[in-house]
Amino acid sequence: MRLRSAMAASAGALLLLLATPGSALAAEGQFRYTYMTSDGYEAVGFLNDPDGGTCINLQGPGSEPGSAAYAPKNRTDATATVFLDEDCSGGAYYTLRPGGGASDRLLVRSVVFS
Template identity: 50%
Template sequence: MRARSAFLAVTGVVALFLTIPATASAAEGEFTYRYYDEHEEIQVGVLVDPPSGECIEIPEIADWDVDAFRPRNDTDSTAVVFMDDDCSSDAYFSLRPNGGRGSDRLLLRSVIFS
């Protein structure tokens, strides 16, 4: 009888763990920004469902000495933008989720999502 009760208890715990949703590891939505390409034309870049808790260098400008600008955060997480490539500068700005945005004067090279 005890073996049966123990089996049912373990089975119940396993079933509970299988039904609990996994912790989200990505901000859902889009993060957009502007940058100048090699022809000095404005382009729009986008990060779709970016990972949370990781520093993301803006890919289109990673090898250039230019900055992205006018960020818009349409993800469900707070985005913190930085003026350097590795999210370590003292100069940063936080954009609220679901529509937070910066002007053309807000320059960035990397971003991290909460």
Template identity: 50%
Template sequence: MRLRNATIAAASAVALVLAVPTSANAATGDFLYKVGPGIPAGLADPASGECINLFGATEANPAFAPENFTSSTATVFLDFDCDGDVFYVMNPGKRLGDRLKLRSVVFS
């Protein structure tokens, strides 16, 4: 009888652990930017720890005017693939002007 109760308790514990969702590895919120005059773009709940090349940004025309409305710190890079020496760290809630150019971003 005790073995059966212990087995049921162990199986219940395993089921409970598997039923609890793990945290999504994402920055909650929106990261907004522009890719041309009056052309907004953005990322919703972007993945954390992964470099994201910004949609609409090109070699000739980088994105600009980033706004970090996520729960994470965003590091924006002038170059694609989060490469190069030109970058800027944006805390959550930070907005930057049209003069800041970017092509990729990574979230903490």
């Protein structure tokens, strides 16, 4: 009798665990952005399968710290909200739908996926 109760409790716990969504699911796909290197060359940065719900500060290799990236392209399956300020702060932000993009005029320093 105890074995049946233990098995039933284990099965119930497993079903509950599977039914609860994960807190930090990754967006599938690639997020791209353009930035200027410290030598003045245009380069493309990207994030592959970025974490959802986590703010990501954008900076390309060799770019000046705090410099803004531009022309974001959201090639993920999640909505991306890009911010002009670092740490996903400030009132200047723009939302990119999955598969969407923006022009070279949109400056970004951070992004969060939902």
